[in-house]
Protein backbone atom coordinates (compact mmCIF):
# COMPACT_ATOMS: atom_id res chain seq x y z
CA UNK A 1 0.00 0.00 0.00
CA UNK A 2 1.23 3.52 -0.69
CA UNK A 3 0.09 6.85 0.69
CA UNK A 4 -0.21 9.42 -2.05
CA UNK A 5 1.24 12.81 -1.28
CA UNK A 6 -0.89 15.36 -3.13
CA UNK A 7 1.35 16.96 -5.79
CA UNK A 8 3.92 18.66 -3.59
CA UNK A 9 6.53 20.42 -5.70
CA UNK A 10 9.93 18.77 -5.46
CA UNK A 11 8.68 15.89 -3.31
CA UNK A 12 8.67 12.20 -4.07
CA UNK A 13 5.02 11.47 -4.98
CA UNK A 14 4.63 8.69 -2.44
CA UNK A 15 5.75 7.70 1.02
CA UNK A 16 5.61 3.96 1.72
CA UNK A 17 2.39 3.02 3.48
CA UNK A 18 4.15 0.19 5.35
CA UNK A 19 7.69 -0.76 6.32
CA UNK A 20 8.85 2.85 6.45
CA UNK A 21 12.49 3.48 7.23
CA UNK A 22 12.61 6.12 9.95
CA UNK A 23 15.59 7.90 11.47
CA UNK A 24 14.55 8.69 15.04
CA UNK A 25 16.56 11.50 16.63
CA UNK A 26 16.13 11.55 20.41
CA UNK A 27 17.16 14.28 22.84
CA UNK A 28 17.68 12.33 26.11
CA UNK A 29 17.58 15.55 28.15
CA UNK A 30 13.93 16.11 27.15
CA UNK A 31 10.99 13.96 28.09
CA UNK A 32 11.48 13.12 31.73
CA UNK A 33 7.93 14.41 32.26
CA UNK A 34 6.60 11.72 29.93
CA UNK A 35 8.29 8.56 31.21
CA UNK A 36 7.56 5.56 29.05
CA UNK A 37 6.02 7.57 26.21
CA UNK A 38 9.01 7.20 23.90
CA UNK A 39 9.56 3.54 24.81
CA UNK A 40 5.93 2.64 24.08
CA UNK A 41 5.90 4.60 20.82
CA UNK A 42 9.13 2.95 19.64
CA UNK A 43 7.80 -0.49 20.53
CA UNK A 44 4.59 0.17 18.58
CA UNK A 45 6.61 1.43 15.61
CA UNK A 46 8.68 -1.74 15.62
CA UNK A 47 5.55 -3.89 15.95
CA UNK A 48 4.10 -2.13 12.92
CA UNK A 49 7.05 -3.16 10.76
CA UNK A 50 8.93 0.13 10.59
CA UNK A 51 12.67 -0.05 10.24
CA UNK A 52 14.05 2.28 12.88
CA UNK A 53 17.47 3.84 13.14
CA UNK A 54 17.90 5.49 16.56
CA UNK A 55 20.34 8.31 17.24
CA UNK A 56 20.67 10.05 20.59
CA UNK A 57 21.94 13.60 20.82
CA UNK A 58 24.86 14.31 23.14
CA UNK A 59 24.77 18.10 22.83
CA UNK A 60 22.96 21.02 21.25
CA UNK A 61 23.47 20.93 17.47
CA UNK A 62 23.58 17.15 17.14
CA UNK A 63 19.93 16.81 16.14
CA UNK A 64 20.37 19.32 13.34
CA UNK A 65 23.47 17.55 12.03
CA UNK A 66 21.85 14.09 12.20
CA UNK A 67 18.85 15.36 10.22
CA UNK A 68 21.03 17.08 7.64
CA UNK A 69 23.11 13.93 7.13
CA UNK A 70 20.21 11.42 7.16
CA UNK A 71 20.57 8.83 4.40
CA UNK A 72 18.54 5.84 3.20
CA UNK A 73 15.45 6.76 5.21
CA UNK A 74 11.90 7.75 4.26
CA UNK A 75 11.46 10.31 7.05
CA UNK A 76 13.21 11.80 10.07
CA UNK A 77 11.41 11.72 13.42
CA UNK A 78 12.31 14.22 16.15
CA UNK A 79 11.77 12.85 19.68
CA UNK A 80 12.11 15.72 22.13
CA UNK A 81 10.73 19.14 22.92
CA UNK A 82 10.13 22.02 20.56
CA UNK A 83 13.85 22.90 20.65
CA UNK A 84 14.83 19.48 19.32
CA UNK A 85 12.11 19.64 16.68
CA UNK A 86 13.42 23.06 15.65
CA UNK A 87 16.93 21.66 15.25
CA UNK A 88 15.65 18.80 13.10
CA UNK A 89 13.64 21.26 10.98
CA UNK A 90 16.82 23.27 10.41
CA UNK A 91 18.74 20.13 9.48
CA UNK A 92 16.02 19.06 7.03
CA UNK A 93 15.87 22.58 5.62
CA UNK A 94 19.56 22.43 4.78
CA UNK A 95 19.20 19.30 2.65
CA UNK A 96 19.13 19.56 -1.11
CA UNK A 97 15.99 17.36 -1.35
CA UNK A 98 13.10 17.45 1.13
CA UNK A 99 12.59 14.60 3.58
CA UNK A 100 9.41 14.42 5.70
CA UNK A 101 9.47 15.30 9.40
CA UNK A 102 7.79 13.21 12.09
CA UNK A 103 7.43 14.26 15.73
CA UNK A 104 7.33 12.34 19.01
CA UNK A 105 6.54 15.17 21.46
CA UNK A 106 8.45 14.85 24.74
CA UNK A 107 8.84 18.49 25.82
CA UNK A 108 7.16 20.97 28.11
CA UNK A 109 4.83 22.75 25.68
CA UNK A 110 4.96 20.69 22.44
CA UNK A 111 3.35 23.53 20.52
CA UNK A 112 3.97 22.11 17.04
CA UNK A 113 2.51 18.74 18.05
CA UNK A 114 -0.63 20.52 19.25
CA UNK A 115 -0.88 22.60 16.10
CA UNK A 116 -0.52 19.51 13.91
CA UNK A 117 -3.12 17.64 15.96
CA UNK A 118 -0.80 14.71 16.65
CA UNK A 119 -2.35 11.80 18.55
CA UNK A 120 -1.57 11.79 22.27
CA UNK A 121 -1.43 8.04 22.80
CA UNK A 122 1.73 6.14 21.83
CA UNK A 123 -0.06 3.48 19.76
CA UNK A 124 -1.98 6.05 17.71
CA UNK A 125 1.10 8.22 17.23
CA UNK A 126 3.12 5.20 16.10
CA UNK A 127 0.36 4.22 13.65
CA UNK A 128 0.45 7.73 12.20
CA UNK A 129 4.24 7.74 11.83
CA UNK A 130 4.20 4.23 10.36
CA UNK A 131 1.51 4.70 7.74
CA UNK A 132 0.06 8.21 7.96
CA UNK A 133 -0.13 10.91 5.31
CA UNK A 134 2.14 13.85 4.69
CA UNK A 135 1.13 17.52 4.84
CA UNK A 136 3.16 20.41 3.50
CA UNK A 137 3.68 23.20 6.01
CA UNK A 138 5.43 26.49 5.39
CA UNK A 139 8.08 27.34 7.99
CA UNK A 140 9.35 30.84 8.61
CA UNK A 141 12.94 32.01 8.76
CA UNK A 142 14.43 34.41 11.32
CA UNK A 143 17.88 35.50 10.23
CA UNK A 144 19.26 32.26 8.83
CA UNK A 145 17.25 29.90 11.06
CA UNK A 146 13.97 28.17 10.30
CA UNK A 147 11.06 28.04 12.73
CA UNK A 148 7.69 26.32 12.41
CA UNK A 149 5.47 27.98 15.04
CA UNK A 150 6.67 31.43 16.07
CA UNK A 151 9.61 33.79 16.35
CA UNK A 152 9.94 37.16 17.98
CA UNK A 153 11.67 39.67 20.19
CA UNK A 154 10.72 41.33 23.44
CA UNK A 155 9.61 39.99 26.78
CA UNK A 156 9.07 36.38 25.73
CA UNK A 157 12.46 36.15 24.01
CA UNK A 158 14.14 37.54 27.14
CA UNK A 159 12.27 34.96 29.22
CA UNK A 160 13.25 32.12 26.89
CA UNK A 161 16.89 33.18 27.10
CA UNK A 162 16.98 33.43 30.89
CA UNK A 163 14.58 30.72 32.06
CA UNK A 164 16.22 28.55 34.70
CA UNK A 165 16.71 25.05 33.21
CA UNK A 166 16.60 23.37 36.63
CA UNK A 167 13.35 25.08 37.55
CA UNK A 168 11.98 24.14 34.11
CA UNK A 169 12.78 20.52 34.83
CA UNK A 170 11.03 20.70 38.18
CA UNK A 171 8.01 22.84 37.37
CA UNK A 172 7.63 22.85 33.58
CA UNK A 173 5.76 25.95 32.45
CA UNK A 174 5.91 27.39 35.99
CA UNK A 175 9.55 28.30 35.34
CA UNK A 176 8.42 30.62 32.52
CA UNK A 177 5.95 32.36 34.82
CA UNK A 178 8.70 32.89 37.42
CA UNK A 179 11.12 34.27 34.82
CA UNK A 180 8.44 36.55 33.33
CA UNK A 181 7.82 38.10 36.74
CA UNK A 182 11.59 38.41 37.27
CA UNK A 183 11.98 40.22 33.95
CA UNK A 184 9.14 42.61 34.78
CA UNK A 185 10.63 43.44 38.17
CA UNK A 186 14.10 43.95 36.68
CA UNK A 187 13.26 47.39 35.31
CA UNK A 188 12.17 49.11 32.13
CA UNK A 189 12.29 47.05 28.97
CA UNK A 190 13.38 48.30 25.55
CA UNK A 191 11.06 49.47 22.78
CA UNK A 192 11.38 47.87 19.34
CA UNK A 193 10.82 49.25 15.87
CA UNK A 194 8.85 46.71 13.86
CA UNK A 195 8.51 46.98 10.08
CA UNK A 196 5.68 44.87 8.69
CA UNK A 197 5.43 44.23 4.96
CA UNK A 198 2.25 42.65 3.60
CA UNK A 199 1.70 40.54 0.48
CA UNK A 200 0.65 43.60 -1.55
CA UNK A 201 3.93 45.37 -0.76
CA UNK A 202 2.38 47.71 1.82
CA UNK A 203 4.69 48.60 4.68
CA UNK A 204 3.76 49.69 8.20
CA UNK A 205 6.34 50.76 10.77
CA UNK A 206 5.34 50.65 14.44
CA UNK A 207 6.92 50.91 17.90
CA UNK A 208 6.14 47.96 20.14
CA UNK A 209 7.12 46.53 23.51
CA UNK A 210 7.12 43.01 22.01
CA UNK A 211 6.54 41.40 18.64
CA UNK A 212 5.79 37.74 18.04
CA UNK A 213 5.61 36.56 14.44
CA UNK A 214 3.23 33.62 14.28
CA UNK A 215 3.26 30.78 11.75
CA UNK A 216 0.91 28.61 13.79
CA UNK A 217 -2.06 29.86 15.81
CA UNK A 218 -1.05 28.27 19.15
CA UNK A 219 1.47 29.83 21.49
CA UNK A 220 3.07 28.65 24.77
CA UNK A 221 1.10 25.41 24.71
CA UNK A 222 -2.52 25.78 23.63
CA UNK A 223 -3.04 29.54 23.99
CA UNK A 224 -4.27 31.21 20.81
CA UNK A 225 -2.21 34.20 19.72
CA UNK A 226 -3.03 34.65 16.03
CA UNK A 227 -6.36 32.95 15.26
CA UNK A 228 -5.89 33.25 11.47
CA UNK A 229 -2.37 31.78 11.42
CA UNK A 230 -2.13 28.51 9.54
CA UNK A 231 0.95 26.30 9.16
CA UNK A 232 -0.09 25.34 5.64
CA UNK A 233 -0.44 28.87 4.31
CA UNK A 234 2.66 30.77 3.17
CA UNK A 235 1.82 33.73 5.36
CA UNK A 236 3.11 35.26 8.59
CA UNK A 237 1.13 37.13 11.25
CA UNK A 238 2.91 39.87 13.16
CA UNK A 239 1.45 40.06 16.68
CA UNK A 240 2.24 43.48 18.08
CA UNK A 241 2.13 44.40 21.76
CA UNK A 242 2.31 48.15 21.46
CA UNK A 243 1.85 49.22 25.09
CA UNK A 244 4.94 49.05 27.29
CA UNK A 245 5.36 48.79 31.06
CA UNK A 246 4.61 46.19 33.69
CA UNK A 247 0.87 46.71 33.87
CA UNK A 248 0.46 46.28 30.11
CA UNK A 249 2.70 43.17 30.08
CA UNK A 250 0.67 41.59 32.89
CA UNK A 251 -2.58 42.50 31.13
CA UNK A 252 -1.36 40.97 27.86
CA UNK A 253 -0.28 37.78 29.67
CA UNK A 254 -3.61 37.48 31.44
CA UNK A 255 -5.46 38.34 28.23
CA UNK A 256 -3.73 35.50 26.41
CA UNK A 257 -4.50 32.96 29.14
CA UNK A 258 -8.14 34.08 29.25
CA UNK A 259 -8.55 34.31 25.46
CA UNK A 260 -9.23 38.06 25.65
CA UNK A 261 -6.06 39.33 23.97
CA UNK A 262 -7.81 40.77 20.94
CA UNK A 263 -9.84 43.10 23.16
CA UNK A 264 -6.81 44.70 24.81
CA UNK A 265 -5.56 48.12 23.69
CA UNK A 266 -2.32 48.07 21.72
CA UNK A 267 -2.58 44.42 20.67
CA UNK A 268 -2.80 44.00 16.91
CA UNK A 269 -2.27 41.14 14.49
CA UNK A 270 -1.09 42.09 10.99
CA UNK A 271 -0.82 39.62 8.08
CA UNK A 272 2.70 39.82 6.67
CA UNK A 273 5.25 38.30 4.34
CA UNK A 274 8.23 40.00 5.97
CA UNK A 275 8.82 41.50 9.42
CA UNK A 276 11.90 43.46 10.47
CA UNK A 277 12.57 43.96 14.17
CA UNK A 278 15.11 46.52 15.34
CA UNK A 279 16.13 47.35 18.89
CA UNK A 280 19.17 47.09 21.11
CA UNK A 281 21.77 45.18 19.08
CA UNK A 282 22.33 41.63 20.28
CA UNK A 283 18.96 41.26 22.06
CA UNK A 284 17.64 37.69 21.76
CA UNK A 285 15.17 36.53 19.12
CA UNK A 286 13.31 33.38 20.10
CA UNK A 287 12.09 30.81 17.61
CA UNK A 288 9.99 27.82 18.68
CA UNK A 289 10.99 28.46 22.29
CA UNK A 290 14.77 28.72 21.89
CA UNK A 291 17.04 31.67 21.10
CA UNK A 292 17.71 31.37 17.35
CA UNK A 293 18.91 34.86 16.37
CA UNK A 294 19.87 38.30 17.68
CA UNK A 295 18.63 41.80 16.84
CA UNK A 296 18.35 43.31 14.35
CA UNK A 297 16.51 40.53 12.55
CA UNK A 298 14.45 40.00 9.44
CA UNK A 299 11.72 37.38 9.64
CA UNK A 300 10.31 35.97 6.41
CA UNK A 301 8.96 32.77 4.93
CA UNK A 302 11.28 29.86 4.24
CA UNK A 303 11.97 29.45 0.52
CA UNK A 304 10.22 26.07 0.39
CA UNK A 305 7.68 24.05 2.31
CA UNK A 306 8.40 21.22 4.72
CA UNK A 307 6.59 17.87 4.43
CA UNK A 308 5.33 16.64 7.80
CA UNK A 309 3.71 13.34 8.77
CA UNK A 310 0.47 14.50 10.38
CA UNK A 311 -3.27 13.89 10.34
CA UNK A 312 -5.36 16.05 8.01
CA UNK A 313 -5.78 19.56 9.45
CA UNK A 314 -8.70 19.99 11.85
CA UNK A 315 -11.50 22.26 10.66
CA UNK A 316 -11.17 25.69 12.33
Ligand SMILES: Nc1ncnc2c1ncn2[C@@H]1O[C@H](COP(=O)(O)OP(=O)(O)OP(=O)(O)O)[C@@H](O)[C@H]1O
Nearest residue numbers: 027030057058059060080081082083084107108109
Ligand atom coordinates in the same frame (compact mmCIF):
# COMPACT_ATOMS: atom_id res chain seq x y z
N1 LIG B 1 21.96 15.80 24.50
C1 LIG B 1 21.73 17.08 24.72
N2 LIG B 1 22.27 17.72 25.77
C2 LIG B 1 22.00 19.00 26.05
N3 LIG B 1 21.18 19.77 25.30
C3 LIG B 1 20.60 19.19 24.23
C4 LIG B 1 20.84 17.83 23.89
N4 LIG B 1 20.11 17.54 22.79
C5 LIG B 1 19.46 18.66 22.44
N5 LIG B 1 19.75 19.66 23.30
C6 LIG B 1 19.21 21.02 23.33
O1 LIG B 1 18.32 21.08 24.43
C7 LIG B 1 17.44 22.17 24.24
C8 LIG B 1 16.09 21.87 24.84
O2 LIG B 1 15.56 20.77 24.18
P1 LIG B 1 14.02 20.57 23.94
O3 LIG B 1 13.37 21.86 23.67
O4 LIG B 1 13.88 19.51 22.93
O5 LIG B 1 13.53 19.96 25.30
P2 LIG B 1 12.77 20.62 26.52
O6 LIG B 1 13.49 21.84 26.93
O7 LIG B 1 12.57 19.55 27.55
O8 LIG B 1 11.38 20.94 25.88
P3 LIG B 1 10.59 22.30 25.69
O9 LIG B 1 11.34 23.15 24.71
O10 LIG B 1 9.26 21.89 25.16
O11 LIG B 1 10.51 22.92 27.03
C9 LIG B 1 17.38 22.41 22.75
O12 LIG B 1 17.87 23.70 22.51
C10 LIG B 1 18.33 21.37 22.17
O13 LIG B 1 19.13 21.93 21.15
